Every structure is written in structure tokens, then in C-alpha cells.
Amino acid sequence: MGLFILRRLGIMVLTALCLTFIVFWLTNLAPNLEKLAKTQGNARMSDEAVVTWLANRGYSQPLPIKYGQWLGVLPGYVIEGTDGDVRARCSTPGEPLETAPTFCGILQGDWGYSTVAKDEVTSVLPVRLANTGKLMFWVLIIMIPSALIIGILAGMREGSRTDRALSTTAIVSTATPEYVSGVILISFFATGTFGMQWFKGVASGAVSDANFENFFLPVITISLYAIGYIARMTRASMAEVMTAQYIRTARLKGVSFPKIVLKHALRNALIAPFTVIMLQIPWLLTGVVIVESLFVYQGFGWELVRAASNNDIEMLLAISVVSVFVVLVTQLISDIGYVFLNPRIRIS
Amino acid sequence: MTHDNKSIHPAALMYAQEEKAGKLSRREFLTRTTALGLTATAAYGLIGAAAPAQAAGHVQQGGTMRIQMEVRGLKDPRTFDWPQISYYAAGWLEYLVEYNNDGSFTPALLESWSASDDATEYTLNVRQGVTWNDGTPFTAADVAFNITGWCDRTVEGNSMAGRFAALIDPATDKALEGAITVVDDYTVVLKSPVPDISLIAGMADYPAHIVPQDFDAENMLANPKGTGAYLPESLEVGVGGTLVRNEGHDWWGYAAGKGAFIDRFEFIDYGTDPSAWVAAAAAEEVDVIYETVGDFVDILDGMGWEKSEVASGSTVVIRPNQLAEVDGMQPYADVRVRRAIAMAVDPAVVLELGNANRGVPARNQHVGPMHPEWADVPAMEFDPAGALALLTEAGMADFEMDIISIDDDWRKNSTDAVAAQLRDAGFNVKRTIIPGSTFWNDWTKYPFSSTDWNHRPLGTQILALAYRTGEAWNESGFANAEFDALLAEANSLADADARREVMAKLQTIMRDEGVTLQPYWRSLYRHVRPGVVGGQMNIAYLPRLHEFGFAA
Numbered sequence: 089m090g091l092f093i094l095r096r097l098g099i100m101v102l103t104a105l106c107l108t109f110i111v112f113w114l115t116n117l118a119p120n121l122e123k124l125a126k127t128q129g130n131a132r133m134s135d136e137a138v139v140t141w142l143a144n145r146g147y148s149q150p151l152p153i154k155y156g157q158w159l160g161v162l163p164g165y166v167i168e169g170t171d172g173d174v175r176a177r178c179s180t181p182g183e184p185l186e187t188a189p190t191f192c193g194i195l196q197g198d199w200g201y202s203t204v205a206k207d208e209v210t211s212v213l214p215v216r217l218a219n220t221g222k223l224m225f226w227v228l229i230i231m232i233p234s235a236l237i238i239g240i241l242a243g244m245r246e247g248s249r250t251d252r253a254l255s256t257t258a259i260v261s262t263a264t265p266e267y268v269s270g271v272i273l274i275s276f277f278a279t280g281t282f283g284m285q286w287f288k289g290v291a292s293g294a295v296s297d298a299n300f301e302n303f304f305l306p307v308i309t310i311s312l313y314a315i316g317y318i319a320r321m322t323r324a325s326m327a328e329v330m331t332a333q334y335i336r337t338a339r340l341k342g343v344s345f346p347k348i349v350l351k352h353a354l355r356n357a358l359i360a361p362f363t364v365i366m367l368q369i370p371w372l373l374t375g376v377v378i379v380e381s382l383f384v385y386q387g388f389g390w391e392l393v394r395a396a397s398n399n400d401i402e403m404l405l406a407i408s409v410v411s412v413f414v415v416l417v418t419q420l421i422s423d424i425g426y427v428f429l430n431p432r433i434r435i436s
Numbered sequence: 437m438t439h440d441n442k443s444i445h446p447a448a449l450m451y452a453q454e455e456k457a458g459k460l461s462r463r464e465f466l467t468r469t470t471a472l473g474l475t476a477t478a479a480y481g482l483i484g485a486a487a488p489a490q491a492a493g494h495v496q497q498g499g500t501m502r503i504q505m506e507v508r509g510l511k512d513p514r515t516f517d518w519p520q521i522s523y524y525a526a527g528w529l530e531y532l533v534e535y536n537n538d539g540s541f542t543p544a545l546l547e548s549w550s551a552s553d554d555a556t557e558y559t560l561n562v563r564q565g566v567t568w569n570d571g572t573p574f575t576a577a578d579v580a581f582n583i584t585g586w587c588d589r590t591v592e593g594n595s596m597a598g599r600f601a602a603l604i605d606p607a608t609d610k611a612l613e614g615a616i617t618v619v620d621d622y623t624v625v626l627k628s629p630v631p632d633i634s635l636i637a638g639m640a641d642y643p644a645h646i647v648p649q650d651f652d653a654e655n656m657l658a659n660p661k662g663t664g665a666y667l668p669e670s671l672e673v674g675v676g677g678t679l680v681r682n683e684g685h686d687w688w689g690y691a692a693g694k695g696a697f698i699d700r701f702e703f704i705d706y707g708t709d710p711s712a713w714v715a716a717a718a719a720e721e722v723d724v725i726y727e728t729v730g731d732f733v734d735i736l737d738g739m740g741w742e743k744s745e746v747a748s749g750s751t752v753v754i755r756p757n758q759l760a761e762v763d764g765m766q767p768y769a770d771v772r773v774r775r776a777i778a779m780a781v782d783p784a785v786v787l788e789l790g791n792a793n794r795g796v797p798a799r800n801q802h803v804g805p806m807h808p809e810w811a812d813v814p815a816m817e818f819d820p821a822g823a824l825a826l827l828t829e830a831g832m833a834d835f836e837m838d839i840i841s842i843d844d845d846w847r848k849n850s851t852d853a854v855a856a857q858l859r860d861a862g863f864n865v866k867r868t869i870i871p872g873s874t875f876w877n878d879w880t881k882y883p884f885s886s887t888d889w890n891h892r893p894l895g896t897q898i899l900a901l902a903y904r905t906g907e908a909w910n911e912s913g914f915a916n917a918e919f920d921a922l923l924a925e926a927n928s929l930a931d932a933d934a935r936r937e938v939m940a941k942l943q944t945i946m947r948d949e950g951v952t953l954q955p956y957w958r959s960l961y962r963h964v965r966p967g968v969v970g971g972q973m974n975i976a977y978l979p980r981l982h983e984f985g986f987a988a
Binding site for chain 1: 518590673874
């Protein structure tokens with residue numbers, strides 16, 4: 089088991105390295121650097137000014153060297169600019185250059201500086217992650233119970249009217265992507281068009297003070313998509329279990345139907361949905377990108393969109409590392425959890 | 437007070453119809469109807485608008501004003517490229533001069549100024565009794581420091597250098613020796629080798645914040661030294677920022693009766709999608725929408741918010757680049773091709789389809805009635821058949837014109853309207869739409885594309901920035917020695933009436949050379965929650981935080 093987790097952690101580091109290098113390479117392509125210079129310097133800067141701006145700030149160094157500096161295996165640049173100012177990668181604004189360390193990268197715990205947010209990545213990203221965490225918490229609170237209930241109700245009597253009705257609902261909700269359902273929900277429940285202006289169409293207020301009014305729409309938009317999918321999985325698994333020999337035996341023995349479902353079928357039927365739910369969490373991150381932008385909720389997905397559209401290099405790299413972490417850790421949890429749910433499986 | 441229709445002059449009703457049809461500007465409408473004896477309130481009533489509230493007298497002291505606005509990162513004010521940055525920085529960094537919606541200039545940190553007859557020497561009188569918020573007096577040395585800084589072209593992205601080009605030594609890219617002289621503690625004299633009438637206007641533009649001599653752009657939030665009435669409390673880029681009254685600071689404007697009624701400003705960022713702004717307005721999370729655009733003007737009107745409108749020099753140009761090469765030739769170097777394009781497009785149609793008639797039609801001259809020296813030069817005649825004939829004569833009838841625009845609302849729609857009219861005239865036209873994140877990388881080099889231009893106080897300023905030979909922002913690739921010479925002459929005439937004669941020639945060249953399509957002047961709109969006063973839209977997006985207040 090320990091070896092298994094260690095190996096998984098090794099894979100995680102390797103994946104993060106590969107992914108960050110790809111992101112680093114893409115964000116350091118010449119047109120992207122030009123965009124960075126123009127968003128940071130002046131939108132209508134001349135070409136010569138772009139070149140000196142980039143050179144003065146260390147962006148014109150060779151790619152492997154820049155990547156090494158970001159990792160912290162190479163010393164950070166110290167460049168005397170064409171305007172006479174000396175700039176160093178490791179310096180802090182307002183403090184003398186001499187006190188700056190030589191190395192400042194991931195290995196030293198320095199995640200770099202977000203050019204858009206004008207702040208350290210380590211002080212911006214955790215706030216965003218906490219916001220998304222809050223959103224995800226409520227999504228999971230709504231999604232898991234409702235998806236499981238719908239799936240179990242539909243699966244315990246396959247082909248019944250309840251099954252057909254619930255399955256149709258589930259298929260419709262999972263077939264509707266967030267950017268469609270979000271817009272529909274906003275136009276129904278956040279405008280006066282249909283006389284049902286019950287909620288707010290923007291969630292930026294929920295960052296500091298989340299309440300039912302400003303937080304319900306984003307939560308339900310993300311949940312709807314996943315509810316349908318997980319309910320379908322649960323239903324399939326439940327239906328399969330309900331046809332198993334031991335269920336038939338229990339029925340013949342005269343055990344009541346609710347008791348069969350709750351005591352005998354449920355545990356076996358929940359193995360597959362558990363994996364699906366764990367794998368759904370990284371999937372939800374993609375939904376978060378859309379929903380947070382739609383509802384102007386300043387979380388992880390919103391930050392990703394902002395960093396990407398402004399070519400905020402070090403923020404994007406940190407976001408990639410977090411994404412790799414989330415995906416692989418949820419997979420790890422689902423693998424380990426599987427062992428406890430299904431005694432037939434052993435991790436060697 | 438109610439008016440029945442009998443007591444209203446019949447011509448006023450006719451003007452109201454014309455105003456609604458977009459044939460008459462609101463300003464013109466008010467001038468004419470009030471001349472007919474209507475009260476301003478009644479005149480506004482005729483066109484279904486509420487008379488703008490007057491700030492003076494009934495503004496309550498204090499309160500928190502929440503403004504929807506993109507919250508952008510701070511940087512050296514000289515390099516500001518968005519007025520939104522200035523809204524935040526203006527809390528503590530002020531201006532020398534303020535520019536008003538009627539085109540006039542009001543002294544702020546300057547007490548007054550005077551120019552020599554040939555517009556080469558300016559005497560600036562610095563306001564006395566102004567202090568920095570650390571208690572030290574504001575003097576002529578501070579003004580000279582800032583102007584010297586504006587003249588430093590080696591700072592990348594310093595757009596003030598363009599406004600003060602007359603004072604810059606091309607050899608060093610810094611201020612000319614002896615151009616900026618501190619005469620005494622409260623007098624600065626500027627001497628320019630060439631006449632320049634736009635220096636005062638340049639001082640009123642939004643990047644012209646006055647910073648202290650020990651200013652450090654990297655650390656400006658942690659050490660907010662300035663002369664203004666407010667201090668930054670927090671700033672989270674893309675999320676929000678707050679300004680609070682600097683209680684310990686004796687702001688000069690209190691004594692001068694400038695206001696600063698609000699105790700606390702909260703700028704809240706709802707992204708770039710206007711529907712989110714409307715949602716914020718509906719949710720009562722904001723008091724002011726920074727700028728209302730497109731159809732959202734009607735939506736916010738419908739929600740009962742108060743509209744302020746100003747007809748400005750903001751515009752869109754859809755220009756061919758005369759230097760651009762397509763398939764090894766320069767398709768737009770031929771004046772016949774450019775004239776054909778101009779003849780085939782009716783500006784009024786572009787205004788209607790591209791901007792829902794929110795503005796006034798223009799004449800492709802990029803100088804308009806809002807500029808003091810504007811001359812009434814007629815537009816080129818709209819003649820699609822003649823246009824195609826001219827294009828055929830130039831041998832370009834088969835050439836496929838690729839018109840590029842940014843992916844947004846009004847700029848894209850206006851470009852579409854141009855493309856549609858060109859197609860109607862029989863031109864071979866293709867449209868390309870580029871997302872906003874990459875559009876600006878190459879904006880001056882596209883062969884045929886649209887660009888939005890902001891308002892500038894003087895017509896000569898725009899012509900110098902956008903059409904003088906070799907200028908960095910000369911996106912039409914226009915190079916005309918006669919034009920440059922006339923422009924230099926216009927720039928030496930401080931008197932607007934004298935300048936108008938030269939301007940007539942300049943405008944004629946702009947028209948006859950078919951330099952650009954410039955179909956309309958935009959009106960700018962802002963909406964405020966009922967009860968907010970003094971938050972009028974400024975013609976140049978200038979922050980006038982001291983005017984904001986809540987009705988008493």
C-alpha cells in the first residue's frame with residue numbers, strides 16, 4: 089500500500105513537471121510575450137518598446153533558463169535595464185536589491201508573481217481555491233444525495249414508470265452543459281422576464297457573504313450536470329445488483345422490499361458510483377471555469393480564465409500544478425476507497 | 437407643473453420627433469427648444485428623458501458609493517492605458533487641469549496659466565496652499581518634476597510622451613534642455629521650440645496624474661503619497677478596490693468648494709460582460725454603472741435608472757492601411773480604391789446598424805463639432821454605383837477585401853455594416869473577427885480593420901496622433917507632406933477661429949484622400965441609481981470623484 093501511494097506521488101510530480109513545461113513553453117511563445125508586454129506596459133506600445141520591456145524584465149532569456157529559474161534550480165536573473173533601473177527576479181518591491189536571494193523558484197517555495205493580480209501567487213491563489221472550495225462543498229452537498237436518491241429510486245425497479253421518468257430527467261440534465269443551463273436559469277430566476285426574480289444573477293457577493301439568494305444559482309448549475317451523470321451510473325449499478333442471485337434469494341425468503349434495498353442492495357450498488365463521484369470532481373473543475381465566469385464568482389476557474397486571457401505565466405503554472413494535484417489525488421482516494429468497499433480487490 | 441400640448445410651441449414637438457429619430461442631437465434639441473421658451477425640464481420631458489439633477493445645494497455629506505467598474509492593476513500613471521485605472525488612482529493622485537463636458541478647461545492643481553501668442557511659451561501658476569498628504573507643500577518643483585517625467589520617452593509605454601512631444605529632445609528622448617523652468621515656488625515656464633496648442637489639453641488627460649518626487653510605481657499602494665482627498669484601502673485586481681476619505685489630510689478642495697461628499701468608494705469588478713453589470717444593478721449591489729453600452733442603455737433605462745449622456749469625439753474608424761501588402765501588392769495605396777470605399781458606405785446606416793443610432797453621423801474626417809476648430813466641410817457623396825465604377829477603373833473589382841475587427845458588440849457590428857454596404861455596392865468582401873485578447877497585438881498593421889478612438893479635446897490632436905506621417909499610431913499608413921505642413925501650421929494657431937481655416941483644408945484632404953471611414957461619433961452613457969448625483973459621464977472618461985454624492 090505504502091509503495092503504491094509513493095509510486096502515485098512520483099507519477100504526480102512527473103506529470104506536474106511535464107504539464108508545467110508545456111504551459112511554460114506555450115505562455116513563452118513570442119506572441120504571448122508580446123501580449124503580456126502590452127497588457128502590462130501599455131496596450132498601444134510600439135514594437136521597440138515591447139522588445140526592451142521584455143528584455144528588461146528577463147522574458148527574453150532562453151526558455152530552459154527561464155524554466156530553470158521558475159523551478160529554482162538556476163539563479164534568478166539580475167538585469168540592468170535600458171532605462172538604468174536594475175531589476176532582479178528575486179527582489180521584492182520596496183526593498184533593496186542586495187537583500188534579494190539568489191534562487192527563487194518552486195523548490196524554494198516561491199511560486200512567483202502574478203502579473204495581472206499584481207501580487208504573489210501564493211497570496212492570491214489560496215484565496216481563489218478557498219472560494220472554489222466553498223462552491224464545491226455546496227455542490228457536493230446537493231449533488232451526491234440527490235444523485236444517489238434519484239439513481240436508487242430509478243434502479244430498484246427497472247423499467248417502471250418511476251424509472252422512466254427519473255431516467256429521462258437525468259439524461260436531460262446531463263445532456264445540458266453548464267453554459268446552457270446557467271444562462272437558462274439566470275433568465276428564468278434572476279430577471280423579471282418570467283416574474284420569478286428570486287435569485288441574483290451575480291455571485292461576486294457570495295465570496296464574502298454567501299447566502300441562498302446569491303449562491304443558489306451557481307451551485308445548482310454545476311450540480312445539475314453531474315447529478316444526471318451520477319444518477320445514471322447509480323441506476324445502472326442498482327439495476328444490476330437487483331437482478332443478482334442473492335437478492336432473489338432474499339425476496340424468496342420473505343424479506344421486505346425496503347429492507348432488501350437498504351440492507352442488501354445498497355452497499356454493493358454504491359461501489360461504482362463512488363468511483364464515478366471521485367472521478368467527477370476533476371470534471372467539475374471544468375464546470376467551475378464556466379460557471380464562475382458566468383456568475384462572476386472569483387474562484388479558481390475565474391482565475392484560470394483571467395490568467396489565460398492575460399498570459400499571466402506564473403499564475404497559470406501554479407494553476408496547472410494545482411490541477412494535476414486535484415486530479416491525481418482524487419484518483420488515489422478513489423482507488424484506496426475502492427479497496428474498502430470491495431473486498432475482492434487488493435492493491436499490490 | 438404640467439404642460440398641456442397647447443402651451444408648447446409646435447416647433448418644439450417637431451424637434452422632439454427629430455431628436456427621437458436621431459436627426460437632432462440632444463444638445464442641439466435642448467438649445468433650440470429652450471430658445472422657444474420651454475423650461476429645460478419640459479424639454480427633457482418631450483423626449484421622454486428626465487432632466488439631469490443638479491448637484492449643488494442638495495447633496496448629502498458622506499455615504500458609500502459602489503461603482504461597477506473593471507478594476508485593473510496599478511502601474512506608473514504615465515503608462516495608464518485604461519481610464520478605469522485612473523478612477524482608482526485619482527483618489528490620491530490629482531490632475532493639474534480638469535476637462536469639462538462642454539469642452540472647457542478648469543484649473544485644479546494649477547491656479548491659472550497663460551500662453552504666448554505663438555503658443556511656444558506657457559506660464560503655469562501653481563495653486564498655493566495645496567499640501568501633499570504627508571504635510572509638505574505642493575510647489576512648482578513638483579510640477580516641473582512631473583512634466584519632466586512625462587517627457588521621458590525611454591519609459592516603455594509612457595503615453596504622456598506623445599502629448600508632450602514638443603518638449604522632447606529627439607537625441608536623448610528626454611525633456612529638452614531649458615524647456616521646463618521653475619521660476620519661483622509657484623511658477624513654471626514651459627518653452628517649446630515648435631508651437632503647440634495642446635499642452636494644456638495634454639495635462640487634462642487621464643494618465644496625467646501628479647505624483648510626488650519620491651514616487652515609486654512598484655510601491656505606490658503601500659506608500660500612497662498624493663494631494664487628493666482619499667486613500668486606497670484595498671485593491672484586488674479584477675475583484676474590487678476601495679478608497680476611503682483621508683481624515684487627517686486637509687485637502688485643498690474643501691476650502692475651494694470642490695465637494696468630495698462621499699466617505700468611501702467601492703469599485704466592484706463584474707467582468708466585461710454587460711449582462712453581469714445589469715444583474716448587479718438588478719441585485720442592487722451597485723449605485724453606478726461605469727459605462728453603459730449598446731442595448732444595455734435601454735435595459736437600464738427600463739429599470740428606472742438615471743441616464744447621463746454625452747456626445748463625444750469617441751468614434752470608430754474602419755480604415756484601409758495604405759502601406760499594407762496583400763499578395764505582394766499594396767491594394768489600398770491607390771486613392772481611387774480608398775475613395776470607392778468611402779463612396780460606397782453611408783455613415784448613417786453604419787450608425788444605425790452598428791451602434792443603434794446612439795450618436796451622430798460623421799463625415800470620414802475624424803474632426804467633428806465637439807472640437808473647437810471644426811470646419812463645416814461637406815461629406816463625400818454616397819454613391820454605390822459610382823464607387824464600383826471607380827473600383828473597376830482602378831482594376832481592383834475582383835480584389836477580395838478582408839475587413840478585420842475585434843470581437844465585441846458595437847465595433848464588430850459597425851464593421852459588419854460597412855462590409856454589408858460594400859457587398860451591396862458589388863465589392864468582394866470578406867470579414868475576419870479576432871478575439872480581444874489578440875486583436876491589439878498588430879492593430880496598426882492590419883490591411884483593413886476597425887479601431888476605436890477616444891475623444892480628444894482638440895481636432896489637431898487626433899490628426900497628429902493618427903494621421904501624421906510616421907506616427908506610431910498612424911494605422912492608415914497615411915503619408916502626405918501637404919497634410920503634415922498644414923497640421924504644423926494649425927498647431928501654431930492658439931486661436932480656434934484662426935485655426936478653423938487651416939482645419940478646413942485638413943478636413944478636405946482627409947475626405948478627398950479617402951484616408952479612413954469614420955462613420956459616426958458615439959454618445960457615451962452612464963447609468964446611476966436614482967438618488968445618486970454628480971456622477972455624470974465625462975466626455976473623456978475622466979474621474980471626477982469629488983463630484984459624486986447622494987441626494988439629500
